[in-house]
Structures are given as structure tokens and as C-alpha cells.
Amino acid sequence: MESVLRGVAIYILVLIVIRISGRRTMAQMTPFDLVLLLIIAETTQQGLLGDDFSITNSAILIVTLFSLDIALSYVKQFFPAVDKFVDGRPTLLIANGKPDEEALQWSRVGMDDVMSAARAQHGLERLEQVKHAILETDGNLSIIPK
Amino acid sequence: MQKPDELELNSDRSFQSKLWRTQRLGWLLMIIVIVAALVGLTGKGGPLASNTLSGTGGTFTYPRVARWQSADELRLKVAGSTGGTATIELGTGLIDALAIERINPEPIRSVATAEGQRLEFEVGPGPEPKEIIISIRPSRPGWVRHALVRPGSGSPVYVSFLVLP
Numbered sequence: 001m002e003s004v005l006r007g008v009a010i011y012i013l014v015l016i017v018i019r020i021s022g023r024r025t026m027a028q029m030t031p032f033d034l035v036l037l038l039i040i041a042e043t044t045q046q047g048l049l050g051d052d053f054s055i056t057n058s059a060i061l062i063v064t065l066f067s068l069d070i071a072l073s074y075v076k077q078f079f080p081a082v083d084k085f086v087d088g089r090p091t092l093l094i095a096n097g098k099p100d101e102e103a104l105q106w107s108r109v110g111m112d113d114v115m116s117a118a119r120a121q122h123g124l125e126r127l128e129q130v131k132h133a134i135l136e137t138d139g140n141l142s143i144i145p146k
Numbered sequence: 147m148q149k150p151d152e153l154e155l156n157s158d159r160s161f162q163s164k165l166w167r168t169q170r171l172g173w174l175l176m177i178i179v180i181v182a183a184l185v186g187l188t189g190k191g192g193p194l195a196s197n198t199l200s201g202t203g204g205t206f207t208y209p210r211v212a213r214w215q216s217a218d219e220l221r222l223k224v225a226g227s228t229g230g231t232a233t234i235e236l237g238t239g240l241i242d243a244l245a246i247e248r249i250n251p252e253p254i255r256s257v258a259t260a261e262g263q264r265l266e267f268e269v270g271p272g273p274e275p276k277e278i279i280i281s282i283r284p285s286r287p288g289w290v291r292h293a294l295v296r297p298g299s300g301s302p303v304y305v306s307f308l309v310l311p
Contacts, residue, residue: 009311016172017176019169019172020169020172020173020175020176021169022169050215051215084158084161085165088162088165089156089157089158089161089162090155090156090157091157091159091162092149092153092155092157092159095149095150095153096150103159103162106163106166107166132150132153134155134157144153
């Protein structure tokens with residue numbers, strides 16, 4: 001019983017913390033973020049397993065975590081409000097070449113990030129060449145050139 | 147900002163604004179958690195993590211907040227004297243909630259009583275106070291309420307503490 005409860009608690013905790021920390025944190029992965037992710041994985045493992053290192057415990061936890069993931073995908077499908085909260089919606093940062101300062105500030109995206117995405121996706125050279133910039137739900141920036 | 151008509155995008159700006167504000171509230175909550183942990187409200191060190199009660203038999207220190215399956219300590223400090231024995235009685239409520247891992251120094255006698263169990267220790271002579279450390283590990287999460295402890299032979303004290311999951 002304990003293993004299932006531990007699995008559920010950690011799943012919900014990680015889901016909430018990642019949601020609170022914002023999309024940018026996870027998408028713009030620097031080498032340091034990668035290390036941080038590994039540390040979080042290591043820390044979570046302690047809470048998940050407790051002092052029980054048996055295969056039974058691992059099996060129960062793996063099954064619990066996968067089941068929760070499947071359940072969440074169904075909940076998201078049937079309740080769009082949950083989907084909206086868990087995955088969010090894409091945000092328009094630049095529309096018709098006009099930057100939305102408020103959106104940029106709140107979502108912690110700088111013009112450097114926009115230009116970096118513009119260069120990578122379309123080889124654009126100047127900010128004026130960007131028509132739309134959208135912050136996708138996975139944290140990536142999509143650039144639509146003029 | 148108005149969404150351009152030609153752009154097929156399932157965005158919701160007012161929801162997004164609310165979400166951004168909720169996120170900042172979440173950050174505040176994260177800071178509160180860190181501060182609470184620093185002052186000891188989540189156990190394991192910090193000024194508020196333990197509490198000390200003074201009785202006739204000396205002082206008794208116990209965790210105000212402990213963690214499930216995580217080592218902690220009960221400390222009994224006996225005032226200096228010409229030696230003899232020091233006793234502490236731990237009520238059933240306490241023994242049920244905690245697994246006792248090690249007692250330092252070892253008791254010379256442990257007696258089952260109506261209220262729980264009484265531990266008797268040999269105390270050497272000298273004016274300095276002596277300390278007895280009982281290493282514990284809470285065996286289940288939740289509140290431990292009004293658990294009886296009788297340091298020395300005086301009247302019992304009742305301790306309540308929280309065991310975090």
C-alpha cells in the first residue's frame with residue numbers, strides 16, 4: 001500500500017513543482033539544468049523507495065507511475081480544463097512584428113531568445129524579419145518569418 | 147494583444163495571465179517552504195525543530211516535528227548529584243509511535259509498567275549534568291498526541307509532536 005501512496009504523492013508533487021517553475025525552465029536546458037535534473041531524479045528516488053529496495057517495490061512503483069500517466073492523459077482528454085492547466089496553451093509573444101512586452105516579461109523570454117530561435121529555425125538576421133513568435137506548450141519558441 | 151486572424155492558434159491570453167500570476171504565487175509558496183525548513187518546522191534541526199521540558203528529574207528534549215522513518219533523538223539531561231540512578235518512563239503512546247534504535251548509555255533495567263516502560267540508568271557522581279540519548283525512528287506518519295513521558299519520578303509530562311510523511 002505504502003509504495004502506491006509514495007508513487008502518487010511524488011507524481012503529484014513533481015507535476016505541481018514543474019508547472020509552477022514555468023515552461024522556460026525545462027525547455028531551455030543548459031548543461032547546469034541537466035545536472036539539476038539528475039539531482040532531482042536522485043532526490044526523488046529516496047522518497048519513492050524509502051528503505052525498501054526490493055524488486056517488488058520497484059515493480060509496484062513503475063506500474064503506479066505509468067498508470068498515473070495513462071490516467072492523467074484520459075483525464076486531460078475528458079476535462080479540457082485540466083488539460084489547459086497541466087499542459088498550458090501556446091502564448092503569442094510577437095504578433096505581426098509587434099512584441100507583446102507583458103507576455104515576454106511574464107514568460108521570461110528575452111529578445112535574445114527570440115533571435116536565437118529565429119536564427120536556428122529560419123536563418124533570420126534581424127528582428128524585423130520575424131512576423132510571429134509563439135511560446136509553445138513544450139517551452140520551445142516557434143518563429144514565423146515575414 | 148489581438149491574435150492575427152490568419153494564425154490558427156489555440157491560445158487563451160486571459161487564462162495565461164492568470165496562470166502567470168498563479169505561478170508567482172507558487173514561487174512564494176516555495177520560498178515559504180524553504181523558510182519553514184530553515185527555522186525547523188519540517189524537523190531535522192533548526193530552532194523550532196525540538197522542544198525542551200524541565201521537570202524534577204532534569205530536562206527532556208524531544209522533536210516537535212519528526213520525519214517518518216528518519217532518525218531522531220530524545221535527550222534526557224540529569225542534574226549533577228552524588229550519583230545513583232536516573233529514570234525515565236516512556237508511555238505506550240510514545241513507544242507505539244517510535245521505534246527505539248539505540249539507548250546511550252544502556253539502561254541497567256527496563257521495567258514494563260501500567261503506563262508503558264520505565265528505563266533506569268546508572269549515573270556517575272559529579273556536579274556536571276549527565277546526558278542520556280535515546281535514538282528513535284518514527285514508525286508511522288501523523289500526529290502523536292499527549293504521549294506520556296515521566297523524566298525522573300515526579301509527575302508525568304505530556305508531549306505532542308508531528309511526524310511528517
